Amino acid sequence: MDQLAKAVGERIRYQRKARGLSQDNLALLSGIDRSYVGRIERGEVNITVEMLYRIARVVGCEPALFLPEIKDTHE
Secondary structure, three states: OOHHHHHHHHHHHHHHHHOOOOHHHHHHHHOOOHHHHHHHHOOOOOOOHHHHHHHHHHHOOOHHHHOOOOOOOOO
């Protein structure tokens, strides 16, 4: 499983739950299939930028909130 997709999915799940939204509600309000929302949250798919923005709009946050901090491994 891709670590970036998993980290983004975990952040989406956290923000969704913090706002009291079910996966069904998030899916309905964002126009995304509920099973796909589950796959996003489990990090099984690489989310598109469009989907990231749709989810952020529904959750009420900036899309950047879902992105993990990148650590420079070249230092």
